[in-house]
Amino acid sequence: MSENLVIAVEILGLGWGGIFLVMFVIYLVSLVLSRMFPPENE
Amino acid sequence: MEVLIEGVMGLAAEPGRIVMMVIGCILMYLGIKKEYEPTLLVPMGLGTILVNIPNSGVLSTGGADGPFQVLFNMGIETELFPLLLFIGIGAMIDFGPLLSNPFLLLFGAAAQFGIFFVIIVATLLGFDIADAASTGIIAAADGPTSIFVANSLGSKYMGAIMVAAYSYMALVPIIQPIAVKAVTTKKERRIRMTYNPRAVSKTAKILFPVIICVVAGLVAPDSLPLVGFLMFGNLLRECGVLNNLSNTAQNELVNLISILLGLCVSVRMQAGEFLQVDTLIVMALGLVGFVMDSVGGVMFAKLLNLFRKEKINPMIGAAGISAFPMSSRVIQKLATEEDPQNFILMQAAGANVAGQIASVVAGGLILGLLL
Numbered sequence: 177m178s179e180n181l182v183i184a185v186e187i188l189g190l191g192w193g194g195i196f197l198v199m200f201v202i203y204l205v206s207l208v209l210s211r212m213f214p215p216e217n218e
Numbered sequence: 219m220e221v222l223i224e225g226v227m228g229l230a231a232e233p234g235r236i237v238m239m240v241i242g243c244i245l246m247y248l249g250i251k252k253e254y255e256p257t258l259l260v261p262m263g264l265g266t267i268l269v270n271i272p273n274s275g276v277l278s279t280g281g282a283d284g285p286f287q288v289l290f291n292m293g294i295e296t297e298l299f300p301l302l303l304f305i306g307i308g309a310m311i312d313f314g315p316l317l318s319n320p321f322l323l324l325f326g327a328a329a330q331f332g333i334f335f336v337i338i339v340a341t342l343l344g345f346d347i348a349d350a351a352s353t354g355i356i357a358a359a360d361g362p363t364s365i366f367v368a369n370s371l372g373s374k375y376m377g378a379i380m381v382a383a384y385s386y387m388a389l390v391p392i393i394q395p396i397a398v399k400a401v402t403t404k405k406e407r408r409i410r411m412t413y414n415p416r417a418v419s420k421t422a423k424i425l426f427p428v429i430i431c432v433v434a435g436l437v438a439p440d441s442l443p444l445v446g447f448l449m450f451g452n453l454l455r456e457c458g459v460l461n462n463l464s465n466t467a468q469n470e471l472v473n474l475i476s477i478l479l480g481l482c483v484s485v486r487m488q489a490g491e492f493l494q495v496d497t498l499i500v501m502a503l504g505l506v507g508f509v510m511d512s513v514g515g516v517m518f519a520k521l522l523n524l525f526r527k528e529k530i531n532p533m534i535g536a537a538g539i540s541a542f543p544m545s546s547r548v549i550q551k552l553a554t555e556e557d558p559q560n561f562i563l564m565q566a567a568g569a570n571v572a573g574q575i576a577s578v579v580a581g582g583l584i585l586g587l588l589l
Contacts, residue, residue, distance in 0.1 A: 180345075180350065183341075183588075184337045184338045186587070187337055187584060187587050188338060190583070190587055191334055191580065195326075195580050197437060198433065198434060198576075198583075199326055199576060200324070201433050202323055203320045209429070210317065213419045213422045215418065
């Protein structure tokens, strides 16, 4: 069980942290998209 | 006559089959009478009855696989059904509110906390890591992702996971208010937020799903089947030249797959597999996961409020789950209960859409870490 628990805690750190990382990158991408393609240009 | 007697004797010898038939009836009752996810619970309910009849031909006939088993092998074991469902879901999502306020993306990440909380608790209860992760993913509040991950990890609790994932999603209007009220004060729930949406160009909306695929693929390649199909559906919607395909994905495709998915998942609802104490624990853990998602989202919003001048209504954090649009509506209702003039629906909808992206990323990351 203790081995599984270590893996579970690792998943918490890497998994949850990974989601924040991906969402943060998508956040930056969204900002860049808004700047590069403003609706006024369409 | 001999077959009839054999069937009745089979039922009497295994009363668990009768219990499962009652469960099948309850699923149909919830779907038909209470309208809880009827597209899935009704076929699943009848399927549960069919697979629990002794010597059921839907499972095997004449020594070969029966139709349910064939469907299961084709659609679930290959993971095609949940993925095809994602095309339809992607075609239904409007990323507009999110793109106009991308800050809300972070709430989608925060509200996945329940997944990881449940994985740890399940491990402490003695589940092996694959079953613990499959149980945790119920908290993604995303049926297709739950099926995809549980199947990829070879979980033996597929039936329970699916029933829990879909029934708790239908119960979001009951579960979330309790969880949110437990961790917020009246004052916090009354916080008003100004909504200043930026207009979003069509080009940005078209490029968004493509870029998400690339980003998710680079960070978590295992999430690509989920993200890719979801974003393909969204591209059909946004590109503007495939409206017929988009409409088909949103209606015919989703309906057809839901019928087949509901029926063939009942293969995992056989008495011998389903009626175990572990099944009840899995379902209870799923409920805990849903609650902890809301708590995680709210606590993250409260944490941000410590550093922000313009405060966020912390209930927005709870909307960062995948159950769209139900969760955002629940949050708006809670806000209106405290202050009839408080409108936070658009912010909640943005967080809710973020939850849809985050849940598939979570599924992919967990698979990447465990496979």
